[in-house]
Amino acid sequence: MNNFNQSKRNFLITSLAFGGALVLETLKPAWAFPACAPSPPETEGPFYPVAFPLDKNNDLTFLEGKSRRAEGDIVYVTGRVQDEACRPVPGAMIEIWQACSTGKYNHPGDKNPARLDPNFQYWGKTLSDEKGEYGFKTVKPGSYPVDWLWTRPPHIHFNVRSKNHSELTTQMYFSGEALNNKDRLLGEHPEGEQEKFIVDFHRVGGKDVGLFNLTLKQT
Ligand SMILES: [Fe+2]
Numbered sequence: 712m713n714n715f716n717q718s719k720r721n722f723l724i725t726s727l728a729f730g731g732a733l734v735l736e737t738l739k740p741a742w743a744f745p746a747c748a749p750s751p752p753e754t755e756g757p758f759y760p761v762a763f764p765l766d767k768n769n770d771l772t773f774l775e776g777k778s779r780r781a782e783g784d785i786v787y788v789t790g791r792v793q794d795e796a797c798r799p800v801p802g803a804m805i806e807i808w809q810a811c812s813t814g815k816y817n818h819p820g821d822k823n824p825a826r827l828d829p830n831f832q833y834w835g836k837t838l839s840d841e842k843g844e845y846g847f848k849t850v851k852p853g854s855y856p857v858d859w860l861w862t863r864p865p866h867i868h869f870n871v872r873s874k875n876h877s878e879l880t881t882q883m884y885f886s887g888e889a890l891n892n893k894d895r896l897l898g899e900h901p902e903g904e905q906e907k908f909i910v911d912f913h914r915v916g917g918k919d920v921g922l923f924n925l926t927l928k929q930t
């Protein structure tokens with residue numbers, strides 16, 4: 712076979728293979744495509760801020776104008792906002808709010824007698840970048856009593872909003888907390904779903920970093 716015919720033959724084989732792959736691709740059932748299950752929602756709870764700090768950033772450990780940082784163990788919460796096809800969602804607004812290290816919210820409705828930390832920001836916000844990624848620097852919140860039978864484990868509240876996606880309100884928990892197993896809210900989720908809220912923190916470059924991905928439903 713001369714060179715021209717060889718090239719023609721190769722072209723034909725490649726075209727057939729490519730065409731075949733396209734046909735196979737279109738015949739694929741929906742379950743064969745990558746899919747990310749939407750993050751399960753959780754209640755907003757009673758302590759979404761009624762007043763916001765002057766600092767409206769993603770570092771909750773330091774308030775501008777203060778000389779000291781917040782008390783407690785510093786943690787970095789990072790992750791990716793994505794859709795149900797696992798595509799990144801850039802420009803999503805992510806808000807978090809939480810108790811300080813003593814387990815107290817900066818909210819008039821919080822009757823917990825624990826002390827407020829005047830150097831903690833309690834609430835923060837950030838936008839996901841072009842890869843859908845986001846990050847917060849904060850402190851590990853303390854647990855707090857709800858009633859005489861129930862103590863909530865350390866957790867961070869999340870709210871995520873993005874154009875063309877449903878709003879997501881949920882919570883993030885810390886792995887290894889004995890209180891996780893007794894929490895009424897976590898306990899309401901079916902087996903296998905609870906792990907989606909519970910994050911492992913790992914030492915990375917001298918920092919405690921946890922990965923919490925957020926999957927939004929398309930509207
Ligand atoms: Fe809470």
